[in-house]
Amino acid sequence: MGCAISGLGTKAEFGERRTEDAASAAAAAAAAVYxxxxxxxxxxxxxxxxxxxxxxxxxxxxxxxxxxxxxxxDVFFLFRDVEDLERLRSSRELRAHGLRVMSFIExxxxxxxxxxxxxxxxxxxxxxxxxxxxxxxxxxxxxxxFISAVQPILKERWTAxxxxxxxxxxxxxxxxxxxxxxxxSERQRHLxxxxxxxxxxxxxxx
Ligand code: HEM
Numbered sequence: 001m002g003c004a005i006s007g008l009g010t011k012a013e014f015g016e017r018r019t020e021d022a023a024s025a026a027a028a029a030a031a032a033v034y035x036x037x038x039x040x041x042x043x044x045x046x047x048x049x050x051x052x053x054x055x056x057x058x059x060x061x062x063x064x065x066x067x068x069x070x071x072x073x074d075v076f077f078l079f080r081d082v083e084d085l086e087r088l089r090s091s092r093e094l095r096a097h098g099l100r101v102m103s104f105i106e107x108x109x110x111x112x113x114x115x116x117x118x119x120x121x122x123x124x125x126x127x128x129x130x131x132x133x134x135x136x137x138x139x140x141x142x143x144x145x146f147i148s149a150v151q152p153i154l155k156e157r158w159t160a161x162x163x164x165x166x167x168x169x170x171x172x173x174x175x176x177x178x179x180x181x182x183x184x185s186e187r188q189r190h191l192x193x194x195x196x197x198x199x200x201x202x203x204x205x206x
Contacts (some may be wrong), residue, residue, distance in 0.1 A: 018201075028178065029175045034115060039161075040112045046150070050154070057102060057149045058102045062094055066088065075134045122172075123177070124180060129180075129181055136174075136182070139177055140171075143167060
């Protein structure tokens with residue numbers, strides 16, 4: 001039984017919980033709905049307009065993310081001490097970061113006709129987010145901020161159907177990112193538990 005005061009479980013319970021997290025993330029990823037063909041067309045068409053403003057959208061998205069969920073800012077060591085969010089709007093680092101995220105969205109849009117490639121891309125991104133210490137509970141916020149940032153750009157072209165299409169894509173990508181994150185977390189836990197299996201320790205071949 002775990003410690004009721006600290007809220008911590010025993011090592012075995014902790015290990016079990018993490019395996020459950022990984023299993024439920026894998027189940028959620030398997031159940032994630034893929035955008036339908038008509039939604040894929042809508043996303044591609046709207047992307048042609050959005051891409052002209054990707055730097056702007058990237059900045060708006062992250063400044064809003066930090067306004068609405070300040071805890072996300074702490075994950076970024078470059079921005080965690082910046083109190084004045086207005087200063088961030090002109091930050092070169094935030095612009096560069098926003099562009100990295102937007103170019104991932106661009107790649108995802110380009111791979112919408114190759115589901116297996118998009119799946120691999122999103123899982124790998126989840127694995128790298130494990131190493132950035134960016135936990136899955138925050139991922140869904142990004143899709144919501146993306147939608148608020150692109151709506152004014154698309155003006156009257158924005159429709160409830162288009163919003164549904166983008167939401168479906170973000171839910172799909174983020175559920176695979178979560179799966180990748182949990183897989184990597186399991187892999188690291190396993191490596192820590194059995195150091196002899198670490199790839200950098202050549203135990204037999206010498
Ligand atoms: C849909 C959700 C998200 C997407 C698509 C996304 C995408 C990306 C991409 C493409 C990179 C560049 C590096 C790489 O390719 O590995 C990156 C880096 C990073 N992300 Fe995310 N991200 C998401 C959510 C988040 C959230 C919610 C946080 C923090 C709370 C976060 C924190 C970071 C950090 C710390 C880095 C490394 C620093 C940097 O590259 O500037 N990410 N992300």
